[in-house]
Amino acid sequence: MAISHEAHTVKQFDVQLANLRNMVLEMGGLVEDQIKCAIAALDQEDLSAAREVIARDRIINGLQVKADEDCVSIIALRQPLGSDLRTIMSLANSVTDLERIGDSAKKIARMTLQMYDGANSPPSGKLLRDVRPIAELASGMLRGCLDALARLDVGKALSIIHNDDELDQEFQSALRRLITYMMEDPRTIGHAINVVFIIKALERIGDHCTNIAEHIVYLVEGKNIQQRRNIDMSTILTLAQDETEKGIKE
Amino acid sequence: MNKPTAREGATPLRGRNIKTIVNAGLARRHAAERRFRWYGLIAISLGLAFVVLMFANIIGKGSPAFWQTYIRVPISFDAAALDPEGKRDPQALASADYAALVRAGLRQMFPAVEGRLPLRALSALTSSDAAYELQRRVQDNPGLIGTQQEVWLLASAAVDTFVKGNIDRSLPEAERPLKDSQIEWIDQLRAAGKIERQFNAVLFRNGDSREPEQAGIRGALMGSFFTLVVTFLLSFPIGVATAVYLEEFAPKNRWTDIIEVNINNLAAVPSIVFGLLGLAVFINFFGLPRSAPLVGGLVLSLMTLPVIIIAGRAALTSVPPSIREAALGMGASKLQMVGHHVLPLAMPGMLTGSIIGMARALGESAPLLMIGMVAFIVDVPKNFLDPSTVLPVQIYLWSDLPERAFVERTSAAIMVLLAFMILMNGLAILLRKRFERRW
């Protein structure tokens, strides 16, 4: 592939690129931890842990700002071309996706606070049954993503894009189940909606991971595979909608 | 990766103060520089001193030659003596005895002088040219006949030398060219204001002569002029054409290399060799006349050609290649490129080279000795085939003569030659300054 393993003539450029990449990976690690904590807080009904997750989102936002600044300064000062340009663009885009993933973690924590605020009875266990496998799928994807990013592993990135389909299906079936619960017992609707938000957030994490994987493929191969994916996604969504409508009619 | 560490690690001077190291050697360096400046200054002042000495010497010796002593003599243009038949026949006027008029005039001024020898001494005060001067006047203006005139007549060389203070009157009479009586007369004339120094027009009017007061450089100047005209007309076009061909058109191969080496060698050939060549080829083989400016010009062309070619090529190479590329890139042919752009830009340089070559030719004497331009020639040459001599050769000839007046004239001729040299070099500098393009 058209990425060189040789060092740049200007060594400082290598240093800057490495710093940027390290920062993105560090941010990825932080985001991964956030999701883990958010899910754990939900599991253990630990409100203070959930609050902590919300508070820590600021750090991630700060990192995003810093990474963006670095990207801009490298572009301005080094005028990168070829693989360097792709690296910077991919990292900049990935940073945005990571930040969104961080937001998703915050959203889960917020839902946790809402569900266990003490004003209502806590949700029944069956509503939350689907959250754990979906969360595991999502954080698995994120871990894979960061791994692929660290090693610039296109094979892994492509497998992550594939994984997203599985996550989507899980999400669809979970959604369907929640609808069933809500139809059975309208009193659960309040909590069920919160759970829908949570699994929706997890599903979004999968989408962002897919994006990051696409950025990695672009970085390494110089090919933009997003276009094709978007078409796939829209067909998937239409299909899912149809399914849902069918389910509702039944 | 922090910089100071990297620097210290890389240099063996770690821990030493660069400032003190440099300062320690600074005095020595400055001293060396000052010394060098002094050497240069001494060399230049030495050179300048020699130049000043030379000029002072030449000017000191030569400048009196531009002034010549004249004696005011009353002349009665007696019709009976000059034109006894009264026909104003030019033939008759030419053959009349003007010397007698001069003698009569002198006797009129010093009536006390008697005897053959004293009289001869008296008439020796004026130059033999005095009679010719009167003849010229009468021929120019026959109306003078029958009148009485006071005429400034050229004094003899001995009188001139004495008046210029170059004869010591304390010497015994036998050891100086003037007798006591003559010195007395001169003193009397001087007291009466009848002896005077005037601008020496003779020097620029006459050709060579055995009599110093009548000798001039006109013949040599004209000879030099004709010779240089021939030289310039031949060597400039041929030299420029050769330079352009060799530099712009000739293929670079062994033949052109050989030609180039030979041209460079020719420039270093002693000039007398060209004289021998001229003698063998132009005079003996082609049968051209000896002592002619034409042959001199041919020989000097041979000598200046290499100089002009080398200067021309240098001027051509100094034209930036970007101009050539620009012209070629526009689709100009090679000749157009050379004619429209390269040659005009190189011309000042070529002209400068040529003028300096011509100045060298002007100062050259050795090769001309070989082709007989060293003869004693009284008549001023009128064309390219008249026997003539040139200025440096004239100087050489005069420098051989013992008379004090000729020593003076030698220096005067050198001054004229130097003036022309400076003029030509000045012209070269002017041309370069005027037309040199900055690009």
Added chain:
Amino acid sequence: MSTTAIDTQVALNGALNRNAPLRQSAGVQVTDYENRQTVGKITVDNPKMVCREVNVHYGQKHAIKNVSLDIGANEVIAFIGPSGCGKSTFLRCLNRMNDTIPTARVTGQIKLDDDDIHAKEIDVVQLRARVGMVFQKPNPFPKSIYENVAYGPRIHGMVNTKAELDDLVRESLERAGLIKEVEKRMLEPGTSLSGGQQQRLCIARAIAVNPEVILMDEPCSALDPIATAKIEELIDELRENYTIVIVTHSMQQAARVSQRTAYFHLGDLIEIGDTDQIFTNPRHKLTEDYITGRFG
């Protein structure tokens, strides 16, 4: 701290090389430095000049090795590459400027439209009128601005009257975007202009003979950024009427002005392709190394 960063970078890059072969969808990727075959599409649909298997020798030195490429009509094509890669040499083949170098020997076929430029019936003077050239250093003739522009039409006998020539000079200066600056000083020497103006004067001089192709050999290397920007804007405007081949050391400039880019290395045409592809995703490792500043 920085040393660690570099190590990480090298480690990352090292990891990269151990990757399994990728699924390929578009184009070849050349990772082998030894592969000197041209990567990318050398042909265009609407060629103005067609070069096939061009070789140039300078004495013993093989300066251009088997280069084949098309130059499309009304396109700006940029030649990039490190010094001594042969890009200028190749450019000079296109109007036979190499003829002026005695030791240069050019073989192969170069066609302008349908004429072989080395054919007997094509005189070099005619060729250079059709393929104009602008040089690295602005080189106006040491004559007036007017004379500079009038020179080409005059030597080729393109105009009959003074009025025609005046019009042609004006129009050329106008197209070169210089007319406003020199309108009142047509008779001043061309060398009195600033560097950028001189270069535009040289462009005006080149387009005065209405060439089909304009070759530019690093036209902005001696200019400041503003003068450079003016020339680049001019190149973009001229593209409408002319085909332009530009050699440049500045990759940014190649990226800004050209539609296609060719990368030369040690006499080989390594890669050719659309400019945005060359600069974002070069296919040959040599190209990548060059444009990302990893050369040597």
